[in-house]
Amino acid sequence: MAVLPLGATEQHGPHLPVETDTLLATATARAVAAAGGPAGDHATLLPALGFGASGEHQTFPGTVSMGTDALAGAVLELGRSVSTWADRLLVVNGHGGNVDALRRAVSRLRYEGRDAAWLPCRTSEDPTDTHAGHAETSLMLHLHPGLVRMDRAARGCTRPLGEILPALRAGGVAAVSASGVLGDPTTATEADGRRLWELLLADARGRVTRWQPGEADGMLR
Numbered sequence: 001m002a003v004l005p006l007g008a009t010e011q012h013g014p015h016l017p018v019e020t021d022t023l024l025a026t027a028t029a030r031a032v033a034a035a036g037g038p039a040g041d042h043a044t045l046l047p048a049l050g051f052g053a054s055g056e057h058q059t060f061p062g063t064v065s066m067g068t069d070a071l072a073g074a075v076l077e078l079g080r081s082v083s084t085w086a087d088r089l090l091v092v093n094g095h096g097g098n099v100d101a102l103r104r105a106v107s108r109l110r111y112e113g114r115d116a117a118w119l120p121c122r123t124s125e126d127p128t129d130t131h132a133g134h135a136e137t138s139l140m141l142h143l144h145p146g147l148v149r150m151d152r153a154a155r156g157c158t159r160p161l162g163e164i165l166p167a168l169r170a171g172g173v174a175a176v177s178a179s180g181v182l183g184d185p186t187t188a189t190e191a192d193g194r195r196l197w198e199l200l201l202a203d204a205r206g207r208v209t210r211w212q213p214g215e216a217d218g219m220l221r
């Protein structure tokens with residue numbers, strides 16, 4: 001199995017680095033690869049693809065996005081290349097905006113007879129904490145404490161995602177949050193980051209062990 005971490009380069013408020021999603025995807029992919037494939041078979045960790053589809057953050061400096069079409073094409077070609085030497089490809093996704101591209105590319109790879117699948121890094125179940133808020137900041141305090149500037153952390157938009165989605169779609173993150181933060185990073189702690197990390201890993205490992213890619217989207221159930 002080959003494991004590809006897929007992240008993004010996009011603003012994460014004033015307190016987290018633009019490569020946050022790539023760092024979370026890489027840490028998850030590294031842990032998953034260390035445990036091996038569904039039957040404990042050997043897994044190779046690939047270098048991360050650190051650019052994704054981040055159009056909703058484009059008005060903020062630091063955001064570098066290739067968009068959904070280019071990302072779908074990149075994942076498709078990387079998957080075709082990898083499948084010449086690996087029986088299986090797992091993409092570990094750290095950014096929600098990449099999902100449309102992943103659904104398209106991974107289901108195409110599967111249609112071509114390649115055993116590709118992807119899994120999300122489940123950072124938070126809280127619909128008011130979706131970007132650079134409590135969960136992501138806590139995880140970064142646990143995994144990369146030297147990269148977090150807690151002195152700059154400030155509460156962002158804390159309305160539920162379902163409520164702000166129309167405004168987000170029309171005007172991007174800037175339409176609902178001047179700082180770019182969706183959630184409240186001021187409550188983040190290293191201890192909660194460790195707890196969330198264990199939950200994230202258990203979720204990811206369960207998906208790999210079961211290896212049940214969804215028929216329409218290629219996401220591991």
Ligand SMILES: [Zn+2]
Pocket residue numbers: 012020021094131132136
């Ligand atoms: Zn993020």
